Amino acid sequence: MNTLSFESLAAYWSVNEVSTNVVVFLNIFGALLLGLVVGYERSFHGRAAGMRTYGLVCMASAALVVVTGYPSYWYGGHSAAIAIADPTRVIQGIVAGIGFLGAGVIVKDGLTISGLTTAASIWASSTIGVLVGVGFYAAAILLTALSAISMMWGSRLADWLPSHPAVAATMRFTKDAVPNLDLLRGKAKEWGYEIVEGSLSIALSGGHPEWRFVAVTVDRAVAISIAELANELANFDGVEDFKLSYSRS
Numbered sequence: 059m060n061t062l063s064f065e066s067l068a069a070y071w072s073v074n075e076v077s078t079n080v081v082v083f084l085n086i087f088g089a090l091l092l093g094l095v096v097g098y099e100r101s102f103h104g105r106a107a108g109m110r111t112y113g114l115v116c117m118a119s120a121a122l123v124v125v126t127g128y129p130s131y132w133y134g135g136h137s138a139a140i141a142i143a144d145p146t147r148v149i150q151g152i153v154a155g156i157g158f159l160g161a162g163v164i165v166k167d168g169l170t171i172s173g174l175t176t177a178a179s180i181w182a183s184s185t186i187g188v189l190v191g192v193g194f195y196a197a198a199i200l201l202t203a204l205s206a207i208s209m210m211w212g213s214r215l216a217d218w219l220p221s222h223p224a225v226a227a228t229m230r231f232t233k234d235a236v237p238n239l240d241l242l243r244g245k246a247k248e249w250g251y252e253i254v255e256g257s258l259s260i261a262l263s264g265g266h267p268e269w270r271f272v273a274v275t276v277d278r279a280v281a282i283s284i285a286e287l288a289n290e291l292a293n294f295d296g297v298e299d300f301k302l303s304y305s306r307s
Contacts, residue, residue, distance in 0.1 A: 070193050071196075075131055075196075076196055078194075079196035079200075081124075081128075082121065082128070082197040083197050085124040086117050086120050086124070086201055086204065087117075088120070089116045089119065089120030090113050090204055092116060093112040093113040094109045094112065094113040094212070096112045097110070098216065098221075101216045102219075102222060108175075108212075108213075109213075109215065110178070110209055110212035111175045113208050113212060114178035114181070114182045114205060115178050115181065117182065117201070117205070118178075118184075118185040118201075121185045121197070122149065122153065122185055125189060125192060125194060125197070126146055129145075131193075132193055132194075133192065152184055156184040157181070160176075160178070163176045163180065164176075179209055182205045183205070186198050186202055186205070189201060222275050223274070224274045224275075225251070225272070225275075225284060225302055225303070225304060226270075226271075226272055227269075227271055227272070227273060227291075227300065227301070228269070228270045229294075229297055229299075230263070230266050230267075230268045231266060231267045231268070231296045231297060231298060232297075233266055235296030235297075235298075237269060239258070245294070247276070249287055250281025250282055251273040251274065251275055251276065252273060252276050253271050254271065254272045257270075257271045257272040258270070258271045259271065266298065284302055287302060288302055
């Protein structure tokens with residue numbers, strides 16, 4: 059078999075091959091929508107992993123699973139003639155290896171986690187490579203487009219939908235200060251924020267009480283900005299130092 063012959067190359071774009079790619083794409087697109095719904099729930103509550111992260115992971119997972127259901131269409135329909143090893147074991151190794159690479163770009167700084175979407179996009183890129191490798195070119199192109207659209211517009215969609223953005227806060231008090239949680243909760247509500255239950259971490263550093271917690275906006279329309287929140291904390295009784303940052307994915 060001449061792999062560079064017109065007939066061999068045209069097989070990758072035959073009617074049956076393209077039809078199978080469309081079925082794969084529909085599965086991928088459906089998974090993206092479902093992943094965005096789950097991610098919106100997390101984004102709505104101000105969690106680090108949002109719509110883009112969940113959408114990319116769900117979409118890439120669906121692509122890897124659905125492509126294994128059409129082995130007769132791999133490599134332009136010539137899989138029986140050229141396949142020697144089991145490609146699914148190769149795919150398994152790729153996915154496991156890329157998982158370690160993705161974990162390397164996730165950074166945790168106190169209560170703030172960043173790099174989750176980047177890690178998910180790396181995993182999605184490996185799935186695109188798998189689709190190209192087995193000859194599902196149309197599905198790979200469509201997955202690339204969906205991934206790019208999701209990363210470029212996913213955050214804008216999340217900002218447009220109702221949600222409760224989260225702010226990670228670290229407050230360092232003077233040595234003689236006696237922090238009051240009820241007082242802090244009351245002030246947070248005045249500023250349009252609510253301290254997340256279970257997020258409070260208390261430490262004593264050099265004799266200074268240090269509090270770390272996550273606060274979410276009760277209503278984005280009335281909550282003050284992070285810059286205004288910084289000004290309020292600067293005048294908060296007993297606060298010596300503080301650090302504020304948005305929770306990003």
